[in-house]
Amino acid sequence: MPTVFVSTELANLIEPILLRHRARPDRLVQILREVQEVADFISDETAAWLAERLRISYAQVKSTRDFYAFFYRENRGRYRILFSDNITDRMAGNQALFEHMLKRLRLEPGKVSDDGLVSVDYTSCTGMCDQGPAILVNNRTITRMTPRRVDEICDLVRGKVPLSQWPAEFFVVEDNIHRADMLLGTPHEPGKAVHAAIARGRDGMLGEMKLSNLRGRGGAGFTTAVKWDACRNANGDTRYIVCNADEGEPGTFKDRVLLQSYAGRVFEGMAIAAYVVGASQGFLYLRGEYLYLLPQLEAYLAGMRSAGLLGRSIGGVAGFDFDIEIHLGAGAYVCGEETALIESLEGKAGRPRVRPPFPVTSGYMGQPTVVNNVETLSKVTEIAIHGGAWYEAIGTKQSTGTKILSVSGDCERPGLYEYAFGVRIAQVLEDCGAQEAIAVQISGASGVCLSEREFGRRIAFEDVPTAGSFMIFGKQRDMFEVARNFSHFFAHESCGFCTPCRVGTSLLKNIMDKIADGRGTQYEMNELLRLQQVLKPGSHCGLGQTAGNAVADTVQKFRPAYERRLAETDFVPAFDLDAALARARELTGRDDAAAHLGEEA
Amino acid sequence: MNAPLTPRKLRVATASLSGCFGCHMSFLDIDERLLELAALVDFDRSPITDIKHCSQRCDVALVEGGVCNAENVHVLRELRANSKMVVALGACAVNGGLPAQRNHLDVGQCLQQVYRTPDGSTAIPNDPELPLLLDKVYPINEIVRVDYFLPGCPPSGDTIWKFMTDLLTGRTPRIEHPLLKFD
Amino acid sequence: MSDISSANSFSIDGQRIAFTPGQTILEAALAAGVYIPHLCHHPELTPHGSCKLCTVVVNGRNGSACTQKAMPGIEVENNSPALNDRRRVLLQMLFVEGNHFCPGCEKSGNCQLQALAYDLEMLTPHFRHAFPARPVDTTHPDVWLDLNRCVMCELCVRASRDLDGKSVFMLAGRGAESRIVVNSPSGLLGDSELSIDDRAAHVCPVGAILPKRVGYAVPIGQRQFDAAPISRQVDYLARRHIPIVPVTEELVK
Structure with missing residues (x-):
């Protein structure tokens, strides 16, 4: 007996979504995303109604809804515009464009217009750093924003023109491949890799993987063959292959290009992994920001099914049954962490699990699960075709093969650059036309900030490991502002599970803001490092463990950028004391000298 | 360079900001040990001496109460400017204490509520003699640098005695069970 | 004393600790009388590892001692100045994150957060207070819910889900916006299934x-942590039970 009701109109929109997902509670994230697409937001009433229909608790629906940045509990308009706010977007002038749009639409940041039509806010890096500033409109990507494009969009919004009728050129996302090596430079022949793997046999293929010494491209660098072997040998009823396409690390966009133009390699890599470990089901976890890729990826999967590369008895091998389903994220960087990703796949808030057990023994639905990065899986196709020994000969001893770098920031040619491991930073800078770099942030906000004196170092697991992000800062840049941008990113993305990260990332952000306001002293410099000493060793997952790295690196390597902002006294309050009297002044009508407080000399 | 410190009495200032004077009462609760203390310290600005402003540079300022209005800010700044060490004495100075329970409310609404007259209108006093309220009640370390903290509501006489004797003999004050209390 | 063989023992700060397979480091330590600070752990509930005090x-x-299994031969550093400094900072974070006014709190003296702060000699919350606006829910006839004091340990979440079979509480939101929500149509405790007899009503630290x-x-x-610091109440920490008899009846006698 239902106790909660939504309007018939809304119910008619939502029912087909529930039907498509067979009202499965583990599809909650997908259901919420689709409900928001038709209903614009997910009210408490809608959430309560969904809870009843899915036979889960209302609190569970709220818990999931309120976790993801792209789910709204209140109306945020029929047009929900989000400006990507990575440091590279800032360098390309996103703040002026943001202000311009707010002014044109007469809006306050994050607040919906009076007529309920539109809202404008910021969001974390959307992965368009090579063609920014970028925005999302109802999660659809628009690149290369200019004042003129802002005006055009404002007119379209005010004219209530449906998004599907906006000019196609707005939505163009280019690959920008500037240096192709064996992965990006070799044409993909559909089915070739899968058949090559089948020819090698399950053990044979695993053997080649071991020989290749392929290591994960997501950042941690775990040996892929070891992961597959462990999953294959784990006890379980069903095995799963998950492709981690939650490419949320600021400055990274290589997976976007791989999925846009090399999807066959990614999906065949998944199929080969399934063949080796004996998995029957695969998931591509695609970050919500890459929604624009969904139709073409679905079409590609359909093509693979009709070509016999997915489905039952793939390649005529009895028992090699495997298919792939695409799940979308909804604005949560932490879901790039493999156990948080699995929680999200199960329809829950993306809070990282306690490890061990690791996903290879207890992953999706408690079953053995391999989680591999998009680039890692693409590499698998090369190993299937050419063999492990061939692969192992490329790169360095500990870092075999090639690595794709997502190059952005102050350079002439931002985009993708594929190199054999071992390439020096200086070489990359030369190739992309970055003449006056003072710093490079490698592997994103969570990575490492290298100064000029370190440009001789090499991209490799044994020297400078990277998930692919390569953000360049020219001499005109203020490295304090770079670190401050990252501190805001982590405070926004912390999942809230563990104390050090939940509270520490906010404290770090607040102190960076205090210094930016000219209220910092040596006291705050010490505080930054004190927080880092708790965040790094004490946090539950990589997010908190790395959240203070950019600050710590820049304090060490670009200290004057901080010091020139410091006050000369030994302490300054974090807020304006006179402003703190404003409300009382207003109510008493006083403006005498005693009704004000100056800054202390 | 290494001349021994000449024993001299330490100058101590005390003040109550937005507090209830309970910490000062607790200070007096060290009872007969007050005589012992008097041999070691001179009191400067303090409700105990009724000296209104620091007459000279002090060694220690004991500050009770949080910072809730403009006058509190002036008093705290004077003590900071004239003291080598500032000590947050008691819960309110340490974390705002019970007065800080208004911090989630709008100070304007607080005033309107408190100064409501029986006929339903409000008469918020605007006398310049009255210190203006800050938007929130702040712990003193959010306004000035603070050197030591002695929590408790109030800290007991024994706790204050332990703290003062540590301080006077040059030890870093250490407050442990059962002397350390937040209530 | 039984023999402690190397096959079933490990060391904490150089002291040999026996364990039974399956025990976590924290369980084995407490059973052996060795104190490791902790807040989100309770012996009757599944380990969680979120407060990070037991790191x-x-x-x-x-690693978190409450989630990591004891293994033969491991060497554990616990009661060191560096780790205790870090724990003190974690406590300070918890104090500034919420609104913790001990003088007006009924839990004072029985509060595990306060006891930990006493034991680690936390004299000040140090950081800037967030002074968040959090609601007090008085709608339930027998139970108060004051989220100003919540430390998000999720003990109530686990007790309600795993012991009471009700899932009255859940952690929602993200990052600094994280908060405990109540499973009821109105979000109020009075409209939820919570009963005063539930373990979840009595587990809050x-x-x-x-x-x-x-x-x-x-x-x-005369309260739990008045008699002795929490670090000297290891036996209590290891063997405590969430009261099953409603506290009300017990105390009214």
């Missing part, structure tokens, strides 16, 4: 969930 160094790597009408039945000064 120890195991063979050189940081701080004063966020309190039974009504029993204020100060045990006077301040």
